[in-house]
Amino acid sequence: MHRFILLFFLLILSSAPVPAFSAGSHLRLTLHRRPESTGISRLEILRTMIHGDRRRHRMISDKIRRRRRVCSVPPSPAIEMPVWSGAYTGTGQYFVRVRLGTPAKPFLLVTDTGSDLTWVTCRYHGRADSPAPSPDVNGGGGRRSKRVFNADLSRSFRPISCSSDLCRTELPFSLSTCPTPASPCAYDYQYAEGSSAQGIFANESATVELLNGHRMKLKGLIIGCTSTSVGSSFISADGVLALGYGPNTFVSRATAKFGNLFSYCFVDHLSPRNATGHLTFGPNPDLFPHSPSARLILEPKLQPFYYISVAGISVAGELLRIPASVWNDSSGGGAILDSGTTLTILAEPAYKAVVSAISTQLINVPRVEIDPFEYCYNWTTAAAAATAVPGLTVHFTGSGNLTPPRKSYLIDVADGVKCIGFSSTPWPGVSTIGNILQQEHIWEFDLKNQRLRFHPSNCTEGSFYH
Template sequence: MPPQLLLLLLLLCYHGFLIAAAGEHSSPVRLELVRHPAPSGGSRLEHVQELFRSDRLRQRMIHDRIQRGRHRRRACDVSPPSKNGSSVPAPAADSFKMPLKSGAYSGTGQYFVRFLLGTPAQRFLLVMDTGSDLTWVKCRLRPPGCRGGGNGTRDFRSDVSSSFKPIPCSSDMCKTSLPFSLTTCPTPASPCAYDYGYSDGSTAQGVFANEKATIILSNGRRAKLRGLVVGCTSTSAGSSFSAADGVLGLGYSDISFAGRATARFKGRFSYCLVDHLSPRNASSFLTFGPNAAALPSPPPRETALVLDLEPFYTVGVDGISVDGELLAIPRIVWDVGAGGGAILDSGTSLTVLAEPAYRAVASALSRRLEGIPRVSVDPFDYCYNWTAAGGQRKLPRMVVHLAGSAALEPPAKSYVIDVADGVKCLGIAMAPWPGVSTIGNILQQEHMWEFDLKNRRLRFRRSRCRRE
């Protein structure tokens, strides 16, 4: 059935639902990032090749979305969302955490969190994505008198959740604030529908609703996070969702999970990404609110968060150096106003540099690896027979110099990556110019990152990302 027809049927089924505003709760939240069980078959090389292909598509979508602009979105002010126009009380606890794990063993380059949604709570595994603003789950819509859809055994049962409140298509929120919402509106009470497109070509179609999530506060108590905007996705397509039940949207937006949660938890969230090829039981946390691990002594490095390309998190870049040599990259490459800039994106695996930056970095790294036999590995430009190097060759040191003298010094394994036994490749991809560059999750790994939305600051430091 065509997605448009399915959406129309869902809208007609929901014509009797009315929106109800949710209340508010508070307390710090911690989400665990978890690794999905590995599928059978598939080599490391096949896995890395799929990352490259997915990242290329994702970069295309990021570029297109930035070019289109946020024509329907007002700026996110990181203040508590209103309840029918009234403010909501702040939570008693100051943080909460979610366990976080790599999805490498499921054949994806994503990181996953476990998420409890609805009343009573239903458990799901979601992709953590700082590059999108919609939180959604695969969903089984069953309003009275209608036959429900569904994508799998862990679909969200909206019919058994007492807190599931569809957002009407006639509401101002649907018309002006919700991403990728459709203009279809059979009746004023029909739910607001969406057709959401991702940078890697994946899509999700469904309806928007207000819901509650269950969170574990820093004091160990369970609480309800109310007033969330979630998507009930009846149809989805794309490799991004094969190993997960949906997406946790952490982009900069007043309707994203990050926007709603940070409004109640001190305006901050943080995460630490374990090595994507670490043991399956390795995990860390996605934390909302103050995180002692994010602010150790000595203080972390710090730079400004530029929040002009909503929902993306942009950082200023002063340059990139290799073995202490500052490369000749035109400054316009890092200028958001000139069509450039750099974003941090947990949903992109490899780091993707706009063409002038890519050519400078690839040339500098490859010069320092001269003498090691080259091998051809599609789709990478520079790959080496590391066995022939005898394991003694020192890898060049690359540093990304962020604005404010904040140097990101990733381990060499994050940009000269293992793609097969005895084979290493430069794990950096090229994006067209003009266009943004993306610091992907592999370059971010083994660092603690704190996004201080209230003060528009990004803090980071090296970390083993151990669970506490």
């Protein structure tokens, strides 16, 4: 798992029979913030998240290198789930509530565009040594206990056999062990920051709610029944919702039903606890028809990551001198959009150009030393009050330019202290646009046309920033 600084969301899916739904409906999930932890400073949380970001990025880079060496559904209604930020809990994810099984039970899952395994803490044939279920999945005060999925009680739970072609050739991190042909397909899934999950693969259903209020079953999902998980990434969640690109992810199943489109909107990471964003499968009614866009690079060797075609970055209106190879995925570079990484991580040539340009504009503001950031400033001084933070724009190939709010790259790390919120990775290496730079925008992934559309928004229905 991964994730690191403040932002994350909860998907909500409700249960009920499957009635007919109207052509104008869609599914939306709301993103919710987790409650504040006590006794943990903002800086300590940021340090933990940045450490996880770096480990996650190393694993992403390793996975990309390995995969580089290898090698029509009509528009429909939509579903929407609320998403909550996990800020100030010591983790850096967004959470969504998903209802799994028959009868459907609610679970709090991490939203992860860099993952291709959806899993839940699970007990099957009584084998899992799992914590007791918690009565609270609504984001109440204090640290919640994990809710455990009892697979034996779900009428729709179907283990995938280890002898199947699906297990042997397609499922991520499946193990070669197969005691009998009917034995379940086992996995050992490793995450970028060092976390891991072990269990068995199965087919299962989720109950989702359409925008028109009707409910339906999303059948044929491949999920992981996790008996053992290791790492701090999962402390506040029951598992992971895989939003990565690939043939067997939650995204592949949901978008096949809802028009090959999904989108999300992350609220500001410092917004009130009750603020929610949303995760939508199907057309997003809040996105403008002619919103800016970028080209999505979707290739089997790059799965499950969403590569985007970047042309350059400008600061204070000036295009920076960054080698074109930094944005070229075929030459060891490229850029991905990742909901699970907090800070934006830039390959070294881009990082040096960006932080140099921003810090030059802030030369009169007193510097302070705060590890692990390279550039931090005392923002309580008169010099800071008299200094304008330079604008930053990410230029995509095509018609899209992302101009994030200044708080998304000059971030608050402590009272009266702001730091340039970028991290670096050695070149050659892949750059990652993290969720802080993505906040307060709707991001729509058009998988059929391989386009990424986006627009500023505070994530409430019908509200945009122009």
